[in-house]
Amino acid sequence: MLTHDAQPAPAAAAAGAAATPEGAVPETAETRVRIARVTPAGAATVAGAATGALGLVWVLYERVLPFSGVLGFWVSWYCVFLILYACMARLQWDAREVSHRLALIAFATGGILAVAIVAGQVLFVVARGLRAVLHLNFWTQSLALAGPLQPLSIGGALHAIVGTLEQIALGTLFAVPLGLLTATFLAEVGGRTARPIRTIVEAMTALPDVIAGLFVYALFILTLGMQKSGLAAGLALAVTMMPIVARAAEVVIRLVPGTLREASYALGSSQWRTVLNVVLPTARAGLATAVVLAMARGIGETAPVLVVSGVTKEMNFNPLHGPQVSLPLFIWEYAHIEAVNNTIVARAFGAGIALIIVVLLLFALARRLGGGTPGELNRRQRRRLARQGARV
Numbered sequence: 001m002l003t004h005d006a007q008p009a010p011a012a013a014a015a016g017a018a019a020t021p022e023g024a025v026p027e028t029a030e031t032r033v034r035i036a037r038v039t040p041a042g043a044a045t046v047a048g049a050a051t052g053a054l055g056l057v058w059v060l061y062e063r064v065l066p067f068s069g070v071l072g073f074w075v076s077w078y079c080v081f082l083i084l085y086a087c088m089a090r091l092q093w094d095a096r097e098v099s100h101r102l103a104l105i106a107f108a109t110g111g112i113l114a115v116a117i118v119a120g121q122v123l124f125v126v127a128r129g130l131r132a133v134l135h136l137n138f139w140t141q142s143l144a145l146a147g148p149l150q151p152l153s154i155g156g157a158l159h160a161i162v163g164t165l166e167q168i169a170l171g172t173l174f175a176v177p178l179g180l181l182t183a184t185f186l187a188e189v190g191g192r193t194a195r196p197i198r199t200i201v202e203a204m205t206a207l208p209d210v211i212a213g214l215f216v217y218a219l220f221i222l223t224l225g226m227q228k229s230g231l232a233a234g235l236a237l238a239v240t241m242m243p244i245v246a247r248a249a250e251v252v253i254r255l256v257p258g259t260l261r262e263a264s265y266a267l268g269s270s271q272w273r274t275v276l277n278v279v280l281p282t283a284r285a286g287l288a289t290a291v292v293l294a295m296a297r298g299i300g301e302t303a304p305v306l307v308v309s310g311v312t313k314e315m316n317f318n319p320l321h322g323p324q325v326s327l328p329l330f331i332w333e334y335a336h337i338e339a340v341n342n343t344i345v346a347r348a349f350g351a352g353i354a355l356i357i358v359v360l361l362l363f364a365l366a367r368r369l370g371g372g373t374p375g376e377l378n379r380r381q382r383r384r385l386a387r388q389g390a391r392v
Contacts, residue, residue: 170234179245
C-alpha cells in the first residue's frame with residue numbers, strides 16, 4: 001500500500017559536491033521525496049482482507065442467512081472488506097495511518113467501480129451493436145428505403161447522426177451565450193435581482209427534462225404555429241442546457257483571483273473591459289468544461305426531443321422544416337422491439353455506438369477550443385514567441 005518515505009539521491013549529491021568550487025560553501029544535497037509507494041505489507045493486507053471478506057460473506061450470505069442476489073452479495077462483501085481491512089491495518093499501524101489508508105482504499109475502489117460501470121456499459125453497447133456498425137451503409141444511408149425485415153446491409157442511421165449534430169449545435173448556440181451572460185451577471189454584477197435569478201436557475205436545473213419539451217411545444221408549436229422540427233428540438237435542448245452552463249460558469253468565474261481584477265482596474269479599465277479581457281480569458285478552460293457538461297446533458301436527451309422534433313426515417317438536412325430524428329430518439333424507438341426483430345435492435349445499439357463516438361468527438365473539440373490551464377500558452381502562441389525571440 002501507500003506509505004511516506006524520503007530517500008536521498010546519492011548520485012545527485014555526489015555530482016553537486018564535485019561541482020562545488022574549492023573554498024565555497026557546499027549546497028545542501030537534494031533529496032528525492034517519494035510521496036507514496038506500494039509495499040508488500042500493504043498489498044498483503046488488501047489481498048487478505050478481500051479474500052477473507054469474500055469467504056465470510058459467501059458462507060453467511062449463501063449458507064447461513066436466507067439472502068440471495070448478486071447485488072446484495074457484492075455490497076455486503078465490500079462493507080465486510082472495509083471492516084476487515086481496518087481491523088488488519090490497526091494491528092500494524094497507528095490510528096492516523098489506518099484512517100489514511102482506509103480513506104485511500106475507499107476512494108480508489110470507488111474510482112475503480114465508476115470506471116468499471118462505464119466500461120461495462122460501453123462494452124455492452126458495443127457487443128450488441130457491433131454487427132450493425134461494421135456495415136458501411138450504416139454510416140452513409142438512412143432508413144428511408146429499409147423496412148423492418150431488411151438485413152443490416154440495407155439502411156443506416158445517417159439521418160439520426162445529422163439530426164443529433166444539428167440539434168446539439170442549435171442548442172449550444174442558444175444556451176451558451178445566455179448561460180455565460182447569466183453567470184457573468186451573477187458573479188460580477190450581482191445586486192438585488194441576483195438572488196431570484198440564481199434561485200430560478202437552480203430550479204431549472206432540477207426540473208424534469210420533459211418540461212422543457214412541453215414548454216417549447218406549448219409556446220412555439222401550439223401558440224406561435226411552429227411545426228415540429230430540428231429547430232424546436234434545439235430550443236428544447238437549450239432550455240435544459242442553459243442552467244447547466246450558468247451554474248458551472250458562475251463557479252468558474254468566481255475562482256478567478258481578485259488581484260487580476262484589481263490590476264485591470266488600476267490600469268484604468270472599465271468593468272466590462274475587465275470581464276471581457278481578463279476574467280473570461282483566465283477562466284477559459286473552466287468555461288469550456290461548463291459547455292462540455294451542458295452538451296453532455298443535452299446530447300443524450302430523449303423526452304424533450306420526442307415531444308417537439310417528430311419522427312421520420314427520411315434524411316432531413318434542414319432543421320427549420322419538417323420532422324428530424326436524433327440518435328437518442330432513434331435508440332428509444334427501436335431498442336425495445338427485440339421480440340419483433342433482432343435486426344432493428346442491432347441498429348438501435350449501433351446508434352448507441354455512434355452516439356458514444358459523437359460525444360467523444362464533441363468533448364475533444366470543446367477541450368481543444370477551451371485550451372489549457374490559466375496562463376498556459378498554446379502551441380501557436382509558443383511558436384510565435386519563439387519566432388520573435390529568434391528575430392531579436
